[in-house]
Amino acid sequence: MQELSCGAEVRSVYADGMGSLTIRAKMHVEKVGQREALVISEIPYSTNKSALVERIAELVTKKVCRMHDFPCILNISRSECSTHMQTLQGVSDVRDESDREGLRLVVETKRNADVNEIHSLLLKHTRLELKMNCNMVVLRGREPVRMCLMEQLHEFTKFRRVVIRNKARCVPLVSLLNLQNSCGQPIRSATRVPRSACI
Known part of the structure; x- marks a missing residue:
């Protein structure tokens, strides 16, 4: 499974019947020669692997403005946002090494790159971390109700007690209809089972 950022969020959803959960991809650091690499072993539900690889490759060359939380556009001068700018220039390669054993995306970093900073930027600007809303509404009778x-x-x-009770009423009557007399003919005088008894 993917990682949930906080167990308190899960307890809140279970207790109140609504809330939000933060789902984060599973990542760990591996040594590749003298450099380090971020290895993604699981991604959040609904995240497309191919689109994720393309997005990471796009961020390698695109400058991301932290202050405004969107890519800097051309009418903003370099000097105006350089102090608030972070890039993924520390990434040297992105590979998809997935096989039959499971998913494996490798984000290889350059020498002396800050792996923790790259990790934070990936979570912030890709679908490696998602916020999912929960609203546990069910039908009670014919009325929608939110329940914990x-x-x-x-x-x-x-509900299961009602289903099992109705089945217990219906089974003896159905078995009677399937009985055969000594001549091998079904008993025709058996009372037909009402449909309401089997509901």
Whole structure:
């Protein structure tokens, strides 16, 4: 599974029936010769691997403005945003080494590059970290109701009791219809099972 940034977020969603979860890709650092590489082993749900690789490659050459949280446009001078600018120039290569054993994306860094800084920029400007909203609305009867986890479990077990009880009423009557007399003919005098009894 992907990593959840905070267990408190999960507990809040379970307790209130709504909230948001931060889902983050799993990454670790590996040594490649004298350099380091960020290896991505799992990505968040709905993140496309090919699009992610293209996005990282795009960020290698694109300057990202931290102050405004969007790429600097041409009408902003270099001197105006240079103090707030970070790039992924520390990345030397991006490779997809995925195989039948699982996903593996390698972001290889240059010598003396700050791996922690590259890690932070990747989380901020790619889909390696996503915010997912949760709203646990269920139907109780015909009315939509937001429930916490315990209320949902209670309603589900109550529903299953009704289903099993109705099946228990229906099975003996159905078995009677399938009985055969000594001549091998079905019993025709058996009472037909009402549809309402099997619902």
